[in-house]
Amino acid sequence: MAEEKKDLAVNEKKEIETKKEHTTPLKRYLPATDIVETEQELLLYMDMPGVDKENVTVKLEKNVLQVDGMIETKPYSELKPLYTEYNIGNYTRQFELSNKIDQSKIEASMKDGVLSLVLPKVAEMQPRSIQIN
Amino acid sequence: MALRDLVIRNRNSSPAERSSLNHPFESFQREIDRVFNGFFTDFGGFKSDFFNLGRASSFSPRIDVSEDKTGINIAAELPGMNEKDIEVSFKDGQLLIKGEKTHDEKKESEDVYHVERSYGSFQRSIRVPEEVEADRIEASFKNGLLKIKLPKSEKEREQVRKLEVKSA
Incomplete structure (x- = not known):
């Protein structure tokens, strides 16, 4: 229990600051991401609370994996904030993929506000046993 | 742990x-x-986050409190959890949210390459400033977002009434 008391600070959402102009008035946030590696693939888990499956886009263009999660703003329009620890906004993040990833086989799924991406490694990168003649 | x-x-x-x-x-x-x-080469600044890794192991969800005509709304960001992992209770004007987020997606054979998300158990209590109807509190969970609606009691709503401004 002592460990819990030690750090009760809320981890801030990371807001993205870019020089580009955007056409949406909402703030943009960097989704917190875990990357896990297995022998066959890399797994990405991205936290996007409040984002519906329908409002997520994952694009791959010129080796850049672009992930966007759009938030539904309508439920918030009538509310008057009293105390806030987070703001709402869209999530966006980009990853540059190397040629070690088999880009044709990337899979994505969304559950409980977490986007899971499976990036399979190319066959040459996967461990294999070599036959002894 | x-x-x-x-x-x-x-x-x-x-x-x-x-x-x-x-x-x-x-x-x-x-x-x-x-x-x-x-x-990977990440545009978003993975490298700069690297030293914050230790902090990621403690988990305290972000909470927003807002108000509309009918009541108080409390929202908490709990991505990766579902309604079974969360316990919500209300007593003496205090709302308590409890839960634990576990590494269920990961198997032991996997090698964790980068961590930003938080895990662990958490407990947050929020003092609700106005009188609410405890029996009519509703909690819902969708897309990693916990929403709790605390309707204001009749008494509280009556207090907000329009005063007639008379011309003197």
Whole structure:
């Protein structure tokens, strides 16, 4: 229990600051991401609370994996904030993929506000046993 | 539980980096590290986050409190959890949210490469400033967002009434 008391600070959402102009008035946030590696693939888990499956886009263009999660703003329009620890906004993040990833086989799924991406490694990168003649 | 000991493997402190001996196996290890590090180049600033990893093991969800005509709305960001992992209770004007977020997606054979998300158990209590109807509190969970609606009691609503402004 002592460990819990030690750090009760809320981890801030990371807001993205870019020089580009955007056409949406909402703030943009960097989704917190875990990357896990297995022998066959890399797994990405991205936290996007409040984002519906329908409002997520994952694009791959010129080796850049672009992930966007759009938030539904309508439920918030009538509310008057009293105390806030987070703001709402869209999530966006980009990853540059190397040629070690088999880009044709990337899979994505969304559950409980977490986007899971499976990036399979190319066959040459996967461990294999070599036959002894 | 020292979660960070379980999940974080700092590449900089791997034997290959620490040793100055140029053993063939060590240089091989270094080559592997280099290959793996080459998987990603992130535009969003992974490198700068790297030293915050320890903090990620403590989990305290972000909470927003807002108000509309009918009541108080409390929202908490709990991505990756579902309604079964969360306990909400209300007593003496205090709303308590409890839960635990576990690493259920990961298997033991996997190697954690980068961690930003938080795990662990948490407990947050919120003092609700106005009188609410405890029997009519509703909690819902969708897309990693917990929403609790606390309707204001009749008495509280009556207090907000329009005053007639008379001309003197």
